[in-house]
Amino acid sequence: MFAYLDANSGSLIASAIAAGFAGIAVVFKLGWSRTVAFFSPKHRRAAKEAMAAQSLATDADVAGDAT
Amino acid sequence: MSDVRPEPASFRDPATRIFYLDRRVLRGLDATAAQDWEQLAATRFFPKLMEEGGAVRTTTLDPADVPVEVAGQYAAVIEHERIPFISYPYEWTFAQLRDAAILHLEILLAALEEDVTMKDGYAFNVQWRGPDPVFIDIGSFERIAGGPWIGYRQFCQTFLYPLLLEAHLGVSFQRILMGHLDGLDPTEMRRIFSGRKKFKKGVFRHVYLHSIAESRVTQGGQAIKEDLKKSGFSKELTKATVTKLLKLVRKLHSKRADSGWKAYRETCSYSDEDRNAKERFLREAIDGTDVGLAWDLGCNDGIYSRIVAERGGYVVAVDSDDVTVDVLYRSLRQDGVTNILPLVMNLVDPSPARGWRGEERSAFTDRDQPDLVLALALVHHLAIAANVPLGQVVSWFRSFGGRLIVEFVEPHDPMAQRLLGNKPPGMFPDYRVDVFEKLLEEHFTIDHREALPSGSRTLFTCTPR
Structure with a gap:
């Protein structure tokens, strides 16, 4: 079915969590690696670095366009 | 054609x-x-x-x-x-936004029972028939396809977060929402609700965890939706999300109920004799006329809106004090009045055109043409408190196109004195009833003129030239 709003992945997880324990259980069932990524500091750092690298790349693109 | x-x-x-x-x-x-x-x-x-x-x-x-x-x-x-008059969430009071949120969630719950869901959760999907909320976006409904409610984020941003700001921090949301038509996002809200504030009712779950999820889950939304569906995210779980949201929204209250304006009627200086004369003047002015659409600008507690509404028509009652308008909204609902729409707006800075190309949300004064405009105890606020030249105030009234019932409060009136006390002496030499009347005559024909018994206020009924 067509949905015109962006399916923001974080918000979908958040709405599952908002359903209470049963919803949280479903989030856990999504897979161990994702759950770890959500809670572990090490994975959080990795995700942050990945995001920073991505934004640097975008900045470089913009700078490249400007010159 | x-x-x-x-x-x-x-x-x-x-x-x-x-x-x-x-x-x-x-x-x-x-x-x-x-x-x-x-x-x-x-x-x-x-x-x-x-x-x-x-x-x-x-x-x-x-x-x-x-x-x-x-x-x-x-x-x-x-x-x-x-819909008699279009309005936007940034013009509603706390209780209005909360009632609109409750309506939205109740409709979704009823829909889910019959395997129908909603594509969004946008506060702009609600309008008003007087003080009663009406859901207008029929295009929102679609057959349920499994997975969580896709409108959850939008609901948080445009309904829940503004309510949380008022309920927990006493920060009015109207001007914030006017600047953010999509609402505040979870990360901005998390910064506002930092430290121990994150443990306030509803904040940890819908703001803090939401923001964390937003920053850590980088996989595409459609894939996550499919995965959640496969992992057993059923309709029952969506119902649980909505039920919990509904319970939370119902518990939110605005503590900032006390305001100087709320006591205005008790403390206001002019005599009851004036009030009676004003009511009689208003009744006579509208007697036997077809009211149509009326705007009560600076409505305060809405007493004059009610007099107009008794004669039929539809009254849009506007005031800048959100607490006063909130009290009016609740009283209208309690009394079963169905033809007054209360709105919060600073009349020195009325809602502008907003959104894509400045066309998505129209400016307040462009939405319709009123047949009647009430401007009672308003002119001194515009002319003295906000320094708007008197000529501009009158030409602004004329631009609406309807009949005008206006009150001029003279400089020696105690309420005008209070405002003048903040200004350097001699700043408003032209703020006089004779100047005002001359300006009125440039744009209108004055049908009636009456000085109130206190001797410091004059009422005019005018028809546009």
Whole structure:
């Protein structure tokens, strides 16, 4: 079915969590690696670095366009 | 052939389009949306909701009745009842936004029972018939496809977060929402609710965890939706999300109920004799006339709005103090008054045109033309407190096009004195009733003029020239 709003992945997880324990259980069932990524500091750092690298790349693109 | 005008705000969902034909409100549907509408009309909850007034009354046009201007463009065309005056969430009070949120969630819960869900959770999907909220976006409904409610984020941003700001921090949301038509995002809210504030009711779950999820889950949303569905995210879980949200929203209250304006009627300086004379003057001015659409600018507790509303028509009652308007809203609902719409707005800075190309949300003064404008105890606020030149105040009144009932408060009146006390002496040499009357005469014909018994206030009824 067509949905015109962006399916923001974080918000979908958040709405599952908002359903209470049963919803949280479903989030856990999504897979161990994702759950770890959500809670572990090490994975959080990795995700942050990945995001920073991505934004640097975008900045470089913009700078490249400007010159 | 009549003029078909597309609604500028109706473009985000390509499946349906609103357009106007004279004063009629029509919606064109594509094939999928037409099917969704057919299914919606066949449910048990929706016709009941329309009957009770919770959803905009809608009928399907017989193909033979589809206006020639749009014939063949849509799979189906439906017609909506006309909402008397369009308003936006940044003009509503706390209680209005909360009641609109409750209506939205109750409709979703009823829909889920019959395997229908909503594509969004946008506060702009609600309008008002007087002080009663009405859900207008029929295009929101679709057959349930599993997975969580996709409108959850939008609901948080445009309903829940503004309510949390007021309920927990006493920060009024109207001007914030006017600047953010999509609402504040979870990360901004997390910064506002930092430290121990994150443990306030509803914040940890809907703001803090939401923001964490947003920053850590980087996989595409559609994939996550599919995965959640496969992992067993059922309709029952969506119902649990909505039920919990509903419970939370119902518990939110604005503590900032006390305000200087709220006590205005008790503390206001002019005598009861003045008040009686003002009410009589107003009654006489509208007696035997067809009120139509009236704007009560600077409505305060709405006493004059009520007098006008008793004669029929529809009154849009506007004041800048959100607590005063909130009190008015609750009292109207309690008294069962159905033809007054209370709105919060700073009249020195009324709602501008907003959104894409400045056309999505229209400026307050462009939405309709009032037949009658009340400006009672307003001019001194504009002219003295906000330094608006008197000539501009009068030409602004004239620009609305309707009849005007206006009060001039002279400089020696205690309320005017209070405002003048903040200004350097001699700043307003032209703020005098004779100057005001001359300015009125440039734009209007003065039908009646009456000085109130206190001797410091004068009322005028005027017809535009």
